[in-house]
Amino acid sequence: MITSSCIPVQQCASYCSLFLEDKSCMSACEVVKHLEPFRLSLEKLKVVSTRLRKDMIRGLGKHTHHRAAVKMLPTFVRATPDGTEKGDFLALDLGGTNFRVLHVRVMEEEQKMVKMDSQLCAIPQEIMLGTGEQLFDHIAACLSEFLDSQNLKGQTLPMGFTFSFPCEQKEIDKSILIRWTKGFNCSGVEGEDVVKLLKEAIHRRGDYDISSVAMVNDTVGTMMSCGYRDQTCEIGMIIGTGTNACYMEEMKNVKRVEGEDGQMCINTEWGGFGDDGSLEDILTEFDKVVDRTSINPGVHTFEKMISGMYLGEIVRLVLMKLTEKKLLFKGEVSEALRTKETFETKFISMIEDGLENAKKILTELGLTWDLVDARVVRLVCETISSRSARLCAAALATIVDRIRVNRGLPHLKTTVGVDGTVYKKHPNYSDELQKAMHFLTPDCKIKFLVSEDGSGKGAAMVTAVAQRLALQSRLLEESDGEEDEEEKVRS
Numbered sequence: 001m002i003t004s005s006c007i008p009v010q011q012c013a014s015y016c017s018l019f020l021e022d023k024s025c026m027s028a029c030e031v032v033k034h035l036e037p038f039r040l041s042l043e044k045l046k047v048v049s050t051r052l053r054k055d056m057i058r059g060l061g062k063h064t065h066h067r068a069a070v071k072m073l074p075t076f077v078r079a080t081p082d083g084t085e086k087g088d089f090l091a092l093d094l095g096g097t098n099f100r101v102l103h104v105r106v107m108e109e110e111q112k113m114v115k116m117d118s119q120l121c122a123i124p125q126e127i128m129l130g131t132g133e134q135l136f137d138h139i140a141a142c143l144s145e146f147l148d149s150q151n152l153k154g155q156t157l158p159m160g161f162t163f164s165f166p167c168e169q170k171e172i173d174k175s176i177l178i179r180w181t182k183g184f185n186c187s188g189v190e191g192e193d194v195v196k197l198l199k200e201a202i203h204r205r206g207d208y209d210i211s212s213v214a215m216v217n218d219t220v221g222t223m224m225s226c227g228y229r230d231q232t233c234e235i236g237m238i239i240g241t242g243t244n245a246c247y248m249e250e251m252k253n254v255k256r257v258e259g260e261d262g263q264m265c266i267n268t269e270w271g272g273f274g275d276d277g278s279l280e281d282i283l284t285e286f287d288k289v290v291d292r293t294s295i296n297p298g299v300h301t302f303e304k305m306i307s308g309m310y311l312g313e314i315v316r317l318v319l320m321k322l323t324e325k326k327l328l329f330k331g332e333v334s335e336a337l338r339t340k341e342t343f344e345t346k347f348i349s350m351i352e353d354g355l356e357n358a359k360k361i362l363t364e365l366g367l368t369w370d371l372v373d374a375r376v377v378r379l380v381c382e383t384i385s386s387r388s389a390r391l392c393a394a395a396l397a398t399i400v401d402r403i404r405v406n407r408g409l410p411h412l413k414t415t416v417g418v419d420g421t422v423y424k425k426h427p428n429y430s431d432e433l434q435k436a437m438h439f440l441t442p443d444c445k446i447k448f449l450v451s452e453d454g455s456g457k458g459a460a461m462v463t464a465v466a467q468r469l470a471l472q473s474r475l476l477e478e479s480d481g482e483e484d485e486e487e488k489v490r491s
């Protein structure tokens, strides 16, 4: 029964149905109260979107970029595929716990990319947290093995290198790592040119050589691989271990790169949104613990609320809190639940997929549960994944609307290439995200295209487009005159 002390009454009513007779409605309300800080209204999402819009302008500005939390990095990719690209390419892919090498053939006639072969090398944790030299030696060794197995050592194929970390790209083949994210923290790489480190490692071996390298962020690879199938694709988004998006920006707004004409793909690095404290009002106590106990506190605040590397841990912390408050598992925490990162993000998808999965997982975590516990756990999972999807929608809406305004259009029809396990594997994530988008960008019609191996084939596609255009530009120095958009908006 709902009592007058149940707060908030309306929400409580729907959640009371979760509970069985032996639990009072008060417990339902208690659970709801603890989850309340994760529930972001559509109005709040609009506020978040407005903040991001300002941060994006700051990131693009020549004079404001250095203090921007959202870096808005020029990628030197000036065009999406036009379907005439062709040839054989090597693609390297580093961004998660594995490193991949691929041989990709782009076929103009059939407008398709074929993965000829590929090899996967695990990156052990000691290498992820070791020295840069160890990391690049490991990559060079893996590449060597692959070239041997494919009889490719005699050839020098153009290479696309998907390196899914924030890099200040000076040119298409010169890319300085700003900082590590996700699980990586190799010494001696931040502030260095990643292409140079790769070439040095290859020279140390001396058994093969490489020619041109095009550096690619995974968002860019995703946009480009989808762009080959759908030439209206001008946004790439990743919601996986990390999160990020890129889009085609008007060159005249990219103040840090020479030239006014055409467009350039911008890697937003939206994961860093909030690093200057701008999201303080929506951070929960649990987000703060996740940040404090991560290997990079204070870095990638937005990513830590959204991506696969952190969602499971947020759920675990909430479950711990509810158990301490005796709202779950009769107040008994298991050793597994007490241990950091034991609640994997994939459990969230599994639990939301069916209560039977929840029961199995809770048993595996050594917990003694009843049906109500299983339902509450599912509610916690739904709350955390839904916040992630809605925050992503707020950020994506900002980009889509920026493109619309850039073009002076009342309505925009566009395609977003998407990749990442959270988006692909979760049963309701894409629906939730698209529903929120519908509300946040009523003037835009957005098609979502799931990328097929954007990091691999997309890197080959960037290399192919780069070859087609033989592009070269240089970053302007901060001292070069010209007003930034933020300055114009202010004056």
Ligand code: BGC
Pocket: 095, 163, 164, 165, 166, 181, 182, 217, 218, 219, 238, 240, 241, 242, 243, 244, 245, 269, 271, 300, 303
């Ligand atoms: C990185 C981005 C990347 C994203 C998705 C983030 O941690 O900073 O560069 O695109 O993860 O992999």
